[in-house]
Amino acid sequence: MPRTLVFTGTYNERETIDVWVRGVSLHQPDADLLVVDDSSPDGTGAILSALQQEFPRLTVHSRPGKQGLNTAHLHALRFGLDQGYERVVTMDADGSHQPRQIARLLAASDSAGFVIGTRYRGGSHHAPLARKALSLGANGASRLLLPMGISEYTTSFRVFSPDAMRAVTSARLSFRGYAFFIECLEVVHQAGIRMAEVPIDFVDRIGGTSKIPRSQILLSMEALGRLSLRRVRNAVQR
Numbered sequence: 225m226p227r228t229l230v231f232t233g234t235y236n237e238r239e240t241i242d243v244w245v246r247g248v249s250l251h252q253p254d255a256d257l258l259v260v261d262d263s264s265p266d267g268t269g270a271i272l273s274a275l276q277q278e279f280p281r282l283t284v285h286s287r288p289g290k291q292g293l294n295t296a297h298l299h300a301l302r303f304g305l306d307q308g309y310e311r312v313v314t315m316d317a318d319g320s321h322q323p324r325q326i327a328r329l330l331a332a333s334d335s336a337g338f339v340i341g342t343r344y345r346g347g348s349h350h351a352p353l354a355r356k357a358l359s360l361g362a363n364g365a366s367r368l369l370l371p372m373g374i375s376e377y378t379t380s381f382r383v384f385s386p387d388a389m390r391a392v393t394s395a396r397l398s399f400r401g402y403a404f405f406i407e408c409l410e411v412v413h414q415a416g417i418r419m420a421e422v423p424i425d426f427v428d429r430i431g432g433t434s435k436i437p438r439s440q441i442l443l444s445m446e447a448l449g450r451l452s453l454r455r456v457r458n459a460v461q462r
Contacts, residue, residue: 233296
């Protein structure tokens with residue numbers, strides 16, 4: 225297997241992080257694990273410190289204060305490049321992305337530089353109706369405004385090759401928060417990196433509470449519009 229790093233970012237995930245570490249270690253015993261924790265006030269960091277004694281492949285980077293999930297992902301991709309990993313898997317720590325399905329994405333990465341888990345083409349979405357409707361609307365708008373041959377734009381269950389890592393970490397990104405995940409796809413697409421998607425079964429979080437504020441929904445829609453206009457301008461300039 226290519227040298228692989230599996231990453232998640234945490235902020236107040238004391239109810240879920242133990243399950244995540246054990247699940248990834250069970251299903252990907254040859255992979256290294258990285259958790260970037262933003263000094264969670266609920267004690268997530270203390271749980272991670274204890275888990276490091278049991279799981280030597282687990283690395284924990286603690287950052288001062290809440291710096292955002294997008295910067296945690298960029299931190300992980302830079303770390304992956306610096307440490308020479310051939311694949312970096314990104315996923316949520318709340319149990320919605322299942323460690324047993326990492327193997328599906330890694331298998332697809334043998335022939336694609338970027339892989340994303342999809343809840344649509346063959347996948348499933350087990351979550352409250354409001355969240356399902358939000359995801360369906362966001363992905364529908366994304367397919368309309370930023371077509372790139374995929375059905376899923378918003379899940380963070382992804383695999384990056386070194387080329388994809390370099391494309392994202394070297395780009396001049398404009399958006400923070402959850403809009404970052406859509407812009408990240410556009411960067412990979414514009415870099416000409418082959419993309420693939422694999423069906424996943426997305427389930428509701430196993431503990432804690434959702435961290436998607438309404439302001440992030442509006443910012444994501446703004447990002448879609450601006451990225452679409454950028455495409456149009458670039459096409460006209462060519």
